[in-house]
Amino acid sequence: MDVLDYQALLDYIAEGVQPHFGKGKVANYIPALTGVPATKFGMAVQLASGESFSVGDAEEAFSVQSISKLFVLELAMSHFGDMVWTRVGKEPSGDRFNSMIKLEMEHGVPRNPFINPGALATLDLLMGLKGDTKHRIRNFLRFLAMNDAVDADEAVMQSELTHSNLNRAMAHLMKSYKNIDQDVDTLLETYCFQCSMTMTCKDLALAGLPLATGGYSALHDATILSVAQAKRINAVMLTCGMYDSVGSFAYRVGVPAKSGVGGGILAVIPGKMSVAVWSPELDQFGNSYVGTAALEMFTSMTHTSIF
């Protein structure tokens, strides 16, 4: 098979991942996510040249969850630059995405912007800007995805909000260390809003493209990030984007990526393309089981691991 025939490659991968279904578990700690069929699978590729390809359920919107942390980081970096790094670190945590074990030891400064406390601190910074932060986030995602249908899922948002004791505890702990400025209730509501955004694989692949193209996207006809910012965000994705399985993900897939407990993974192949995959069954680390396998096949067959 010609590996540059992306459509044939995606069709091949959709077939090839079949044995991996049934090994993970759909997220259940946010009740509204439990009903998502485990058999869903979609994948989309957005090339820097503008061409795009997809397979399976790539046009079905799903809950992006922690993938939203990437876009909120982009917004925060574009408005505040390196000041972001006074509020969060850029080191892998080695703990679960919702762990607060190191938070007290590190005086309320989370290890990175992709674990929950780090995302809360990043969002808190963004909320310091004038204007409605929810609108800012939604508009940014609509712009990146070139799709005005991108929106929050009210049921998922409420479901997470009523089950957010752990995230709330982290926010209070950080506030006691003066690393949260906003009112904790408002921060939590805005955080649940960002996590409940629904996007398709096609939306996500398009939204990830500026990270693959040095911050400027010809498709969007816009500079979304500086070259340095795109480079840095890719580095933080590579080292922190897949939580405490970031090492094995680098080993298997080898590109910057960000996952969410809705089963999505957005991967960036610098200089070339962005790839989004969705399959709701998660591994023990909260990353899509089948999605990781699909990306492993993709980078292996296209020789695009950065290693």
Ligand code: GLN
């Ligand atoms: N909204 C989820 C949470 O805060 C996001 C977690 C994730 O996708 N890893 O727990």
